[in-house]
Amino acid sequence: DGGITQSPKYLFRKEGQNVTLSCEQNLNHDAMYWYRQDPGQGLRLIYYSQIVNDFQKGDIAEGYSVSREKKESFPLTVTSAQKNPTAFYLCATDTGVSGADTQYFGPGTRLTVL
């Protein structure tokens, strides 16, 4: 069954703690993306990776870090440097080949920092 999985669906952390969000895909897609969604705002790009062992900062990368050691996996770490980490985090993938590529989204992780 092909798709994108994110875990956990809900995550609670204390202020000052780092937390890592998981994103796995078995679609054999090269490109992977992390977005943040806040109420009343569009999806904002945090980081993206177009190939294994390479990634680029998006529009709001401060306070976040990523790795891309395997094609299937693109974990996102929310560090204590992120001032307002409570949000809905979405991972997405596409083939990274053309402008017509549809991005497919995982189910999301809702992070709440207490």
Place this chain on the structure above:
Amino acid sequence: GQNIDQPTEMTATEGAIVQINCTYQTSGFNGLFWYQQHAGEAPTFLSYNVLDGLEEKGRFSSFLSRSKGYSYLLLKELQMKDSASYLCAVRAGDYKLSFGAGTTVTVRA
């Protein structure tokens, strides 16, 4: 950066038609996407336009005018399950997607 505008909210009656407008200003253009997102869930792909004109897919249609930087999503024969947020997204010259804030559509019986 990119600038994408769409209305915040729209309300319509079951069985009616609703048109969601999206205007954009981008550096380069490689297509416009519409996604549907139910509360607390992931966005799901609805349509893609890269050339001017209308694309029809069942009850949903999407229109694009590149010269005007304008698109709309038309939802016909509205059903209660169509109550959701609709996101307009533009793929710019760098191939990254930029999203509008979304339009929340409420369908009333």
